[in-house]
Amino acid sequence: MHGFFSIAVMKKSVKKNKYRLTEKENVAILNIVIIPIIKRRYKMNSNAFRSLSYGVYAVTVWDEGRPTGCIANSAMQITSTPATIAISINHDNYTHECITRSGKFALSVLGEESDVSVIGTLGYQSGRDVNKFDNIAYELKGFMPVIKDACAYITCDVIDKMDTDTHTVFLGKVMDCDVLKGGEPMTYAYYHKVVKGKSPKNAPTYIPE
Numbered sequence: 001m002h003g004f005f006s007i008a009v010m011k012k013s014v015k016k017n018k019y020r021l022t023e024k025e026n027v028a029i030l031n032i033v034i035i036p037i038i039k040r041r042y043k044m045n046s047n048a049f050r051s052l053s054y055g056v057y058a059v060t061v062w063d064e065g066r067p068t069g070c071i072a073n074s075a076m077q078i079t080s081t082p083a084t085i086a087i088s089i090n091h092d093n094y095t096h097e098c099i100t101r102s103g104k105f106a107l108s109v110l111g112e113e114s115d116v117s118v119i120g121t122l123g124y125q126s127g128r129d130v131n132k133f134d135n136i137a138y139e140l141k142g143f144m145p146v147i148k149d150a151c152a153y154i155t156c157d158v159i160d161k162m163d164t165d166t167h168t169v170f171l172g173k174v175m176d177c178d179v180l181k182g183g184e185p186m187t188y189a190y191y192h193k194v195v196k197g198k199s200p201k202n203a204p205t206y207i208p209e
């Protein structure tokens with residue numbers, strides 16, 4: 001209330017040309033009065049993000065003589081003709097480095113029947129440290145590794161990208177896609193509720209517990 005009163009008084013004085021606010025005073029009013037009001041108005045309740053829906057995917061790449069990749073929930077179809085897919089990959093992920101280098105990525109759509117150990121192997125360690133595909137069955141589709149135990153695969157050539165502070169959104173033009181085992185694709189909600197899985201820090205949807 002006091003804040004509003006002082007602003008009103010100041011406005012009046014400014015109008016009458018009696019007093020002009022210095023830059024420091026402007027900044028102080030912004031920080032002490034205006035920003036707290038805006039913050040109170042917009043709750044920024046991050047639980048809202050939990051109501052967004054996703055799938056669970058293996059994003060794979062061919063890395064100088066071996067397959068590698070990571071798990072991503074952030075993948076979506078952007079256009080149908082020509083078909084394009086966007087994925088969001090953390091700058092620190094080794095997969096990010098490989099996609100940037102090769103300009104390609106593949107997406108394997110994991111299903112409710114897929115072995116969940118694939119999520120542990122690809123999603124909780126780095127291809128910098130281990131050969132992730134030592135114990136994961138894969139096949140090559142146009143020189144791109146895809147997971148055998150998946151509903152479907154899509155291979156892409158990167159045609160654009162957009163950087164954020166932590167993640168790069170890669171836009172891929174679909175070069176090939178087909179159904180593998182079919183079945184029910186795993187949703188992110190299923191992964192959390194039924195598999196009781198968590199999301200590590202590098203997932204864009206990570207919310208500290």
Ligand SMILES: Cc1cc2nc3c(=O)[nH]c(=O)nc-3n(C[C@H](O)[C@H](O)[C@H](O)COP(=O)(O)O)c2cc1C
Nearest residue numbers: 070071072073074089090093094095123125126127
């Ligand atoms: C369910 C789940 C969803 C994930 N989603 C993403 C994602 O969308 N983008 C991302 O960059 N990392 C995501 N991650 C984290 C990466 O898979 C993880 O950091 C991985 O270890 C990176 O491996 P790399 O260093 O070999 O690329 C997710 C992990 C899990 C388990």
